[in-house]
Structures are given as structure tokens and as C-alpha cells.
Amino acid sequence: MVSRFLAFSALFLTLSVQADNGDLAIEITQGIDEPTPVAVVPFSWNGSAALREDIAQIVSNDLGRTGLFSMMDRRNMLSFPSSREQLFFRDWRVSKTEFVVIGRQLPAENGQIKVEFELYDVLKEQQLLAERVSGSLNNLRDIAHYISDMVYEKLTGIRGAFSTRIVYVTAQQFGEGKVRYRLKMADSDGARPVTIREQSEPLMSPAWSKDASKLAYVSFESGKPAIYIQYLATGKREKIQSFRGLNGAPAWSPDGHRLALVLSKDGNPEVYILDLRSRNLARITHHYGIDTEPSWSPDGQSLIFTSDRGGLPQIYRIHLPTRQLERLTYEGNYNSRGRLTQDGRFLAMVHRGIDNVFHIAVQDLKSGRVDVLTDTYLDESPTIAPNGSLILYATQKGVKGVLGGVSLDGNVRFILPSASGDVREPAWSPYLQ
Amino acid sequence: MRASNVTKAVALALSVAWVAGCSTSGTSSSTGSTDGTDSGTTQGVGQGSGLSGSSMTDVANLQTVFYFDFDKSVVKAAGFSDLEKHATYLAANPSAQVVLEGHADERGTREYNIALGERRAKAVSRFMQVNGASASQIETVSFGEEKPAILGHSEASWSQNRRVELKYVTR
Numbered sequence: 001m002v003s004r005f006l007a008f009s010a011l012f013l014t015l016s017v018q019a020d021n022g023d024l025a026i027e028i029t030q031g032i033d034e035p036t037p038v039a040v041v042p043f044s045w046n047g048s049a050a051l052r053e054d055i056a057q058i059v060s061n062d063l064g065r066t067g068l069f070s071m072m073d074r075r076n077m078l079s080f081p082s083s084r085e086q087l088f089f090r091d092w093r094v095s096k097t098e099f100v101v102i103g104r105q106l107p108a109e110n111g112q113i114k115v116e117f118e119l120y121d122v123l124k125e126q127q128l129l130a131e132r133v134s135g136s137l138n139n140l141r142d143i144a145h146y147i148s149d150m151v152y153e154k155l156t157g158i159r160g161a162f163s164t165r166i167v168y169v170t171a172q173q174f175g176e177g178k179v180r181y182r183l184k185m186a187d188s189d190g191a192r193p194v195t196i197r198e199q200s201e202p203l204m205s206p207a208w209s210k211d212a213s214k215l216a217y218v219s220f221e222s223g224k225p226a227i228y229i230q231y232l233a234t235g236k237r238e239k240i241q242s243f244r245g246l247n248g249a250p251a252w253s254p255d256g257h258r259l260a261l262v263l264s265k266d267g268n269p270e271v272y273i274l275d276l277r278s279r280n281l282a283r284i285t286h287h288y289g290i291d292t293e294p295s296w297s298p299d300g301q302s303l304i305f306t307s308d309r310g311g312l313p314q315i316y317r318i319h320l321p322t323r324q325l326e327r328l329t330y331e332g333n334y335n336s337r338g339r340l341t342q343d344g345r346f347l348a349m350v351h352r353g354i355d356n357v358f359h360i361a362v363q364d365l366k367s368g369r370v371d372v373l374t375d376t377y378l379d380e381s382p383t384i385a386p387n388g389s390l391i392l393y394a395t396q397k398g399v400k401g402v403l404g405g406v407s408l409d410g411n412v413r414f415i416l417p418s419a420s421g422d423v424r425e426p427a428w429s430p431y432l433q
Numbered sequence: 434m435r436a437s438n439v440t441k442a443v444a445l446a447l448s449v450a451w452v453a454g455c456s457t458s459g460t461s462s463s464t465g466s467t468d469g470t471d472s473g474t475t476q477g478v479g480q481g482s483g484l485s486g487s488s489m490t491d492v493a494n495l496q497t498v499f500y501f502d503f504d505k506s507v508v509k510a511a512g513f514s515d516l517e518k519h520a521t522y523l524a525a526n527p528s529a530q531v532v533l534e535g536h537a538d539e540r541g542t543r544e545y546n547i548a549l550g551e552r553r554a555k556a557v558s559r560f561m562q563v564n565g566a567s568a569s570q571i572e573t574v575s576f577g578e579e580k581p582a583i584l585g586h587s588e589a590s591w592s593q594n595r596r597v598e599l600k601y602v603t604r
Contacts, residue, residue, distance in 0.1 A: 173584075202579035204543055224574050225547070246551055246575065249544040262544065268555075269548040290548040306545055312504075313545055334504075337542040350542050358540060378586065380542050396586060425543065 036098050036155070038063060039072035043103035043115065044082035051140060055115065056103060058144035062162045062189060063152060065405070066389060067412025072097055084118065084127070092122045099128075101151055111137050117147050119154055129154050141187060161387040164188045165429040167196070167206045167215060168394075168403060172421035182421075183217060185232070188385070188428070190403070190416040197230065206427045209252045215427075216240065216250035216259060227261060241274065251294050251303075260284075260294035260303055271305050273320075284318060293337045298344050304328065306336040315349060329363060331370045337381065341388040346408060348382040348391050360393045362408055373410035383428040384408075392416075392426040492522050492604065498582075499557060501595040503538070506552040508560050516557065517564045519599060524565035530602040531566075533557050535575040536582070538591035547577030557597045572602075 040060040045051055057074075064071040072095065074080075081087040082104050092100050103117035112134055119129035129150060135143045142163065149160030165185050172180045183197040183206060197203060201220035208215060214231050226242035227250050241247045245264035252259060259274045271285040271294045285291040289309035296303060297317075304317045315329045315338040329335035334352035341348070344365070351361035351372060360374045360382045376395040383392050388408060395404045397415060401422035405414045496515040499508065508516065523529050535550030535557075554573035562568055583590040 202576065204547070204577075204579065220576070220579070245573070246547060248547055262548070264548070264551055269551065290545065290552065292544045292548050293542065306542070308545075313541070334541060336545050352541075378539060399584070399586070 035068055035070040037072065037096055038069040038099045038101070038155075039077060039092060039095075039097045040101040041077060041080050041082070041103075042074055043105045043117070044080075045105040047105070047107035047113075051105065051113075052137070053140035053144065055105065055140055055144040055147065056101070058141060058189075059101065059148045059151065062145065062148035065189065065412075065414060066152070067407050068156065087120065089120075089122050089125045097122055099155060101147075103147070108134065113137050113140070113143070115143050115147070117150075119151050141191060145187065145189075158389065159387050159431070161385040161389060161428075161431070162188055163432060164386060165212070165432070166190070166383075166392060166403075166426050167208070167429070168426040169203050169206065169424050170421040171202075171401075171424070180421075183215070196232065196235070204425065205249055206425060207250045207252055208427055208429050210254055210256045210430055212429045212432050216252065218248050218250070227259075240276075249293050251296055253296050254298060254300040260296065262292045262294065271303065271318075273303075284320070284323075295337075295339050297340055298342050304338045304340065304347070306338070315347065328365065329370075331363075332361070334358070335361075339382055339384050341384055341408070342386065343388065346388070348384055348408075350380050350382065360391060360406060362391075362410075371410055373406045373408075374404065374413065376404055379404070381425045383426050385428050386431050392428055394424040394426060491518060492601065495519060497599045499597045499599070500592060501553050501597070503540070503591070503595065504549065506549065506556045508556050512557075513560075516560050516599075520561040520564035520566040523561065523567065523570045526604065527567070527570070529604050530570050530572070531561075532600045532602055533571060533573045534598040534600065535573065535577075536580060536594055536596050536598070537578045538594040539578045539581065539586070540591065541578075543577055543579070547575050547579075550575030550577045553595075553597050557599070 040056045043056045060071045063069045076095065078091045081102050083102070087100065087102060100120045100122055101117060103115055106114040108114050114132055114134050116132045118127060120126065121128055131150060133143055133146055145162040148162040152160035152162070166188055167183060167185045170182045170184060179200065181199055181201065181203045182195045183203050184193045185196050186193040199219065199221050204218040206215050206217040213233065214229055216227060216229050218225050219228050225247050227240045227247045229238045229240050240259070241261060241263065243263050243265035246262055246269055249262040250259050257276055259276060261272055261274060262269050263272050268288055269290050269292050270283055271291050273282045273284055284303060285305065287307065287309045289307055291305055291307045293306040294303045301321065302317050302319050304315055306313050307316050310327065313334050313336045314327060315335050317326045317328050328347060329349070332351045332353045336350050338347050338349040347363040347365055349361055349363065350358055352358050353372065357377065358379050359372045360379045361370050361372045363370045373391065374393070378396045379393050381394040391406050391408065393404050394401055401424045403416040403423050403426050405416065406412065495518055496512060499512040499516065501509070523531065533554040535554030537546035537549045551573060554575055558571045558573055561571060581594045582596065583593045
């Protein structure tokens with residue numbers, strides 16, 4: 001109760017701060033060339049056994065990866081304050097730090113831990129956030145990502161997406177043409193990977209349901225492609241579609257009741273919508289070309305999809321109530337696998353321009369402007385964080401497939417470390433409930 | 434890899450037998466007449482005469498991988514002759530069945546590539562049907578870029594991966 005009270009009072013305080021300084025959030029979003037200096041001080045811990053994770057470091061890494069903040073290396077910190085009394089703003093002003101996060105980790109009963117954290121504006125010497133969060137000693141990363149979400153939202157005005165998951169496919173070769181395909185799920189920073197499906201035939205195109213409780217994907221386990229739904233909590237699987245020919249590219253509707261998918265049962269690849277309750281199948285596209293990679297607009301009224309009906313793969317949008325069709329992409333000779341941001345304004349896609357190299361690009365659907373975001377090689381499978389802050393994608397590093405990240409403006413780029421095997425087809429979860 | 438080596442070894446052994454059995458013919462038209470005798474010989478194979486059958490010889494000796502240009506699904510002329518022979522064999526052996534596995538190179542997106550692989554397999558299927566095979570004898574499946582023949586990020590690998598593999602399910 002105390003912690004909740006703390007949280008609310010901090011919220012009101014922050015709102016008033018933001019009201020006084022309406023430019024707070026704007027400054028930070030513009031500040032990518034000059035990222036905002038933030039320090040996350042190591043949290044104190046008075047328990048007996050050493051903690052398995054360094055929460056403050058995880059928070060620092062989370063914030064740093066957004067590119068909006070330059071995170072202070074703890075080796076450069078003059079002191080490690082863990083309470084307001086120990087915090088001397090002058091020390092942090094000297095190092096030009098604008099915001100400081102401090103925290104205390106307290107042991108609790110039954111394998112639990114309490115973490116109290118506070119966020120301060122160094123220049124104004126004001127507390128922006130103070131909250132207590134409890135969790136299991138086994139899930140310290142959940143606590144860390146929660147703190148990252150709170151701090152990020154307070155500093156940017158945008159909801160944090162650190163407490164989300166990603167799924168991806170790995171392919172591990174072991175000689176003689178034998179491959180193990182795995183569908184894996186990890187934290188948004190790639191940590192804590194778990195295998196949720198493993199087989200000797202290819203796995204493709206994982207897609208999250210909107211409530212993040214299940215995945216749809218394509219499996220070749222029968223020798224042919226079929227669409228499956230797997231429930232994450234139980235691991236239970238259900239074969240959804242296995243017509244003759246292609247069964248691919250599943251995409252969950254925003255209302256969670258329908259699945260857009262691609263079937264070639266009528267002769268060539270067409271986009272369909274399967275109603276998961278009635279099992280009715282409605283054909284959406286009618287063209288002898290390749291129509292594939294459907295993705296829903298956030299309002300559920302339209303699908304975007306890839307088609308080579310114009311001779312080369314380009315992205316189209318079909319308005320479902322009217323069936324009105326519109327070509328979205330014109331720049332470049334290969335645009336495919338589009339994904340829309342939650343506000344529907346930006347289209348992330350695989351793009352090949354005059355240099356004939358596949359990159360991730362973003363098109364502003366309002367202005368038509370296309371920005372190539374990546375300078376890596378053989379880029380594919382863009383997936384957008386639910387808050388629109390980052391795009392994850394698959395790329396090649398040396399001879400290995402790895403996951404890369406890039407901010408929507410292209411200013412921040414990073415590669416996620418990959419444990420083993422070829423990594424491909426990331427899919428970013430919605431916000432977790 | 435092992436399977437294909439075995440196939441090659443068998444093919445090589447059979448090709449010797451085929452050359453011996455058809456020493457009088459050297460042109461493609463006489464190959465056609467050899468195909469004409471296939472049905473009779475096939476019965477011999479069915480009776481368990483094993484590898485001596487000339488019909489098996491013909492098929493085993495033929496090209497089974499057909500290559501394509503980037504983002505294209507046009508069957509290249511280099512494959513015409515052998516595809517015609519496969520088709521002729523299927524026409525003469527109604528119980529024979531093949532699977533055509535379509536593949537793409539790693540460039541471009543995965544779902545688009547699986548569609549491209551299917552289009553390639555269907556192009557080969559149509560070619561064989563025009564040349565006498567029945568649709569019911571041919572199944573197509575696409576693996577897109579999921580099962581490259583050769584790993585690598587250059588045209589040398591890509592050109593080997595843009596392919597349709599013809600595999601007999603039953604002869």
C-alpha cells in the first residue's frame with residue numbers, strides 16, 4: 001500500500017513538472033544527436049546471498065539501447081548513493097548527468113525481493129519517480145525491465161516496451177545437411193531465451209496473438225507447410241490450416257478473432273482471412289501474381305501485403321470493407337513484408353534500391369518519404385516494438401544470421417548477441433497483460 | 434548429401450548399362466524410341482529383375498535439379514531435354530509419381546521466396562504436363578529459402594540454390 005501511495009504521489013509530482021516544462025519530452029526525442037545523460041547507480045543490497053542479476057545494469061542497458069540516453073559507466077561515478085540522503089546533486093551536475101536512478105534491494109520472505117527505486121532530475125533537484133516493486137528472486141530481470149519501463153515513460157512520455165518478449169527462429173547445422181530448427185522466446189533484450197518448439201524440418205513466420213498468449217507459425221514437420229497455433233502457457237498445439245500447396249504468413253487481427261494467411265490452394269498464392277471462431281475462410285486477393293505477407297492495419301480495417309502483380313514485389317493496401325486496392329510503395333525495385341507502426345503512419349519493410357542490396361526501410365505514409373535505416377547486409381523480417389521505438393530485424397554478420405535493431409529514425413543501431421546457430425525471423429510481442 | 438552420392442553412384446552404374454543396351458542409338462529421337470519400350474521393361478522391373486531395367490536406367494541417368502534466374506520462374510532451355518524424358522517416362526508409367534521441390538536463394542523475404550519456390554515447381558510441373566505427364570503424377574512443394582543446397586552469400590551459392598529438385602516417389 002505504501003509503495004502504491006508513493007507511486008501515485010510521484011506521478012502527480014511528475015505531471016506538474018511536465019506541465020511546467022512542456023519541453024521535457026520534446027527535448028529528449030530531439031536529443032538523439034546529443035542523447036540525454038542518465039546515470040543508473042548500482043542498487044544497494046543487504047541480503048545474505050549474492051543476487052543473480054544486476055538490476056541497475058540491466059536498466060542502464062535497456063535505456064542505453066534506445067539511443068535516447070547516454071548512460072554513465074558506473075566506473076566513472078563519484079559515489080553510489082542509494083537514498084535521497086546520500087544523493088548530492090552537485091556531484092552529478094559536475095559530470096553533466098541530467099537524470100539519476102537510485103535504488104535499494106531488500107530481501108523478503110519466500111524467495112521474494114523488494115526493490116525501491118527513485119528517479120531524480122539533477123538540474124531541478126526534484127524527485128520524478130519513487131516506487132516499490134516486489135518480485136521473485138528468480139525473476140530479477142522482470143523487475144529490471146519494469147523499472148526501465150517506468151523510467152523510460154517518465155522521461156519520454158512514451159510507454160516503455162522493455163517488459164515485452166521476442167520470438168525468433170534458429171537453425172543449427174550439424175554436418176551432413178542435418179539441421180535443428182527451434183522456435184525461441186526471449187526477453188526484449190534477447191536474454192533468457194527458451195525453446196518453445198524444436199524439430200528437424202523448417203519453422204517459419206512466427207506471429208503473436210494480440211493478447212500475447214499464443215503464436216501462429218508455419219511448420220514443415222509433415223514435409224509440407226502447415227499453419228499451427230501454439231499456446232504459450234501450456235505448449236498445446238493446434239493445426240489450423242493445411243491445404244494443398246502453400247499455407248503461410250499468418251497474421252493475427254487486432255481483435256484477435258481472425259487470422260490473415262496465404263494459401264495457394266486455388267492455384268497461386270492469395271491472401272485469405274480465416275475467422276477463428278466460425279472457421280470461415282474469405283479470399284481477399286484475386287490475382288495470378290504472388291500475393292503474400294499480409295499484415296493488419298492497427299484499426300483492423302485494412303491489410304497490407306506484398307504482391308508482384310506489377311512485375312516486381314511491392315507493397316499494397318486493401319481496405320477490407322470496400323476491397324479498394326492501393327499500391328503503397330514506388331521507390332526501389334523490391335519492397336516486401338511491410339509492418340505498420342501502431343499509429344498506422346509508418347511502414348517498415350524490406351527494401352532494395354539502386355544498390356541492389358536488401359535493407360530495412362521506413363516509409364512515412366503521410367509524406368511518402370522513404371528512409372533506408374540499415375547498412376547491414378541481407379536484411380529481412382522487420383518487426384516493430386509495440387511502442388514504435390525500435391525495429392528488430394534479421395541480418396547477416398559474417399556467415400551467421402543475427403538479429404539487429406534500429407530506431408525508426410535510423411540513428412540508433414545495434415546487433416543482439418546470438419548464442420548459437422543461425423537466428424532469423426524475429427517477432428516482437430504486443431504489450432504483455 | 435549421402436543420398437545424392439548413392440544416387441550418383443547408381444546413376445553412373447546404370448548409365449554404363451544403358452550405353453551397353455542402346456549401343457545402336459546415339460540421337461535424341463532414338464532415345465524417344467527407347468522410352469517407347471519402357472512400359473514393357475518396367476514390368477520386368479516389377480518382377481524383381483532389379484537394376485537391369487532400362488526404364489529405370491533412363492530416369493536415373495537424367496538431370497533432376499533444374500536451375501533458375503533470380504526472381505524468375507522460367508524453366509531454362511538447358512533442362513528441356515531431360516524434363517521431356519522424365520515426362521515421357523511418367524506418361525509411359527502411370528503409376529510413377531514425382532515430387533517437385535521448389536527452392537529460392539536467400540535474398541528477399543522468406544514468405545515471398547516460398548511463393549517463388551512454388552511458382553518454379555509449378556513451372557516445371559506445367560512443362561512436364563505439356564510433355565505428357567499427368568497432373569495426378571506430380572506433386573509440388575516449396576521450401577523457399579529454408580533448405581539451401583549450398584550455404585554461402587555469393588552468386589556462386591545463390592545460383593545453386595534457385596532450383597527445383599525432381600524426386601521420384603514411386604517409379
